[in-house]
Amino acid sequence: MSAIVLDKVSRWYGNVVAVNDVSMTIGPGITGLLGPNGAGKSTLIAMMGGFLAPSAGSVTLDGTGVWKSPAIYQRIGIVPEAEAMYDMVTGAQFLLANARLHGLPDAGAAARRALELVDMVEPSTRPIATYSKGMKQRIKMATALVHDPEVLLLDEPFNGMDPRQRLHLMDLLRGLAAEGRTVLFSSHILEEVEQLASTIEVLVSGRHAASGDFRRIRRLMTQRPLQYTVSSSDDRRLAAALVADGSVDGVTLADGALAVQTSQDGRFVLALPRLARDAGIRLLEVSPTDESLESVFSYLVAR
Numbered sequence: 001m002s003a004i005v006l007d008k009v010s011r012w013y014g015n016v017v018a019v020n021d022v023s024m025t026i027g028p029g030i031t032g033l034l035g036p037n038g039a040g041k042s043t044l045i046a047m048m049g050g051f052l053a054p055s056a057g058s059v060t061l062d063g064t065g066v067w068k069s070p071a072i073y074q075r076i077g078i079v080p081e082a083e084a085m086y087d088m089v090t091g092a093q094f095l096l097a098n099a100r101l102h103g104l105p106d107a108g109a110a111a112r113r114a115l116e117l118v119d120m121v122e123p124s125t126r127p128i129a130t131y132s133k134g135m136k137q138r139i140k141m142a143t144a145l146v147h148d149p150e151v152l153l154l155d156e157p158f159n160g161m162d163p164r165q166r167l168h169l170m171d172l173l174r175g176l177a178a179e180g181r182t183v184l185f186s187s188h189i190l191e192e193v194e195q196l197a198s199t200i201e202v203l204v205s206g207r208h209a210a211s212g213d214f215r216r217i218r219r220l221m222t223q224r225p226l227q228y229t230v231s232s233s234d235d236r237r238l239a240a241a242l243v244a245d246g247s248v249d250g251v252t253l254a255d256g257a258l259a260v261q262t263s264q265d266g267r268f269v270l271a272l273p274r275l276a277r278d279a280g281i282r283l284l285e286v287s288p289t290d291e292s293l294e295s296v297f298s299y300l301v302a303r
């Protein structure tokens with residue numbers, strides 16, 4: 001049973017703060033690292049795998065620092081997001097080379113076992129250049145598993161996979177977690193994380209925004225006030241009616257439409273057509289704004 005502990009970890013690239021003072025513990029089972037693009041997930045995973053030094057703070061695996069530690073590399077498998085691979089060699093040759101790099105006693109057997117795990121034995125005689133995106137992803141996965149690591153870190157592993165490959169990988173990760181391994185994968189898709197992870201860590205703009213199970217994260221996200229753009233035949237009177245009704249938190253008139261903010265979404269969508277009808281106002285447009293994933297995540301940070 002292995003645990004990765006991040007203690008006040010930051011990483012900056014020049015002026016860009018990619019990871020900002022993050023503390024978390026990743027234990028056995030499956031953890032989902034959720035965050036919009038550019039949140040710092042790849043940077044965090046690279047630091048957990050010992051491939052990138054934190055600018056401040058520490059990352060340890062069972063108490064030992066991971067940065068530049070060969071003993072730790074034997075215990076961690078990492079599936080990077082980057083697609084570049086050695087295209088000219090076959091999948092089997094690539095796996096064998098990796099097994100040898102790890103100094104495994106029976107590199108051939110280890111390479112075969114890893115190819116079997118990801119269902120890539122048959123295509124492994126072909127050059128990697130001929131593989132689909134999903135097949136390349138599985139070869140990267142096999143490479144991460146060839147030395148039978150206790151900890152597996154995967155950066156956006158489902159990108160480019162079709163539904164069947166996705167289910168296969170999910171089963172594989174569940175099996176590895178059931179054996180007591182520590183599995184962490186990153187994603188920007190909440191539903192993907194929901195299907196697989198028992199614990200979710202949310203990263204936004206480099207900061208650790210939330211932590212917990214799916215239900216907790218979903219609850220935090222749905223408590224967020226919502227914004228609507230409303231235009232009508234008489235915006236001023238409609239604004240007054242909405243404020244008097246009390247189902248909105250705020251209404252402003254801007255650019256010929258109303259910007260409405262409400263934390264009682266259900267009540268607002270029922271009240272709006274009723275109020276308009278009673279006042280003889282015609283609704284021309286009602287559309288939710290600010291529904292982007294980024295804004296949902298930002299809300300978690302701003303709380």
Ligand SMILES: Nc1ncnc2c1ncn2[C@@H]1O[C@H](COP(=O)(O)OP(=O)(O)OP(=O)(O)O)[C@@H](O)[C@H]1O
Pocket residue numbers: 013016017018035036037038039040041042043044081188
């Ligand atoms: N080598 C680098 N040099 C400069 N800035 C970098 C470097 N790597 C990452 N960044 C910046 O750090 C921030 C975090 O990037 P990172 O790739 O870790 O995020 P991410 O959550 O993995 O995003 P994505 O899902 O888009 O890969 C971004 O602003 C990115 O532009």
